[in-house]
Amino acid sequence: MVDIDFMEIQLKLYGSSKLLSDKETLLIELPENSNIEQLRNSLSKIISNKYSKSNLGNLPKSAAFFSKNNEVINDNYKLKE
């Protein structure tokens, strides 16, 4: 058996992603050491489970993610809690 530790990521939302929450941010739980690609997969699941009737289906693929340095980050970027 393998124990997986999880971390909680806080995403600040812009544009249509604001439809995912009534707040400015969204909390997502991911396995530790996850990267942006895993975050995209997690967002896809959230959208298909909760927002299947919305037009957000393409969001996980088209969204850009910014680091705290305001740079667009690539899919291999490791997330930290």
Added chain:
Amino acid sequence: MSLHTALVKIEEQKISSEKAKRFIYSDKNGAESIFVGRVRNENDGKKVTGVTYDAHDQAVIKSFQSICNDAKNKFDKNAKIFLEHAKGYVPVGEISILIAVGAGHRDEAFKICRYILEEVKHQSPIWKKEHYTGGKEEWLPGHSLRPQEKIK
């Protein structure tokens, strides 16, 4: 100072073409080109009442400065450039973007103005939500800032 860039919260302040003209004026320049973008009352057959612009402020300013410096390096290093974009709710008829360029000659002034407009559309993290008559509203897809080759 030859470059001014800003995101303007329209609820607090208006984008002013007079301010832009004053900023770009120089007796070294023989040409001025000014582009004013406004919110129009129709899009895709729908009657628009206004647009809300959402922005990642720090990344927008970073992109504005990078785009304007690229434009100067490409066309005219001595150009004076004023670039402001609205943030928040902008009613129909109001200014959403203003680009003003003072350059040595008309060709450079036109080219810099067009270059900045197109690059802002493609590079700057600004999102639009349209508001329609009847109360409906919709976020527009716009250009993805994720590099295109990664979108499958």
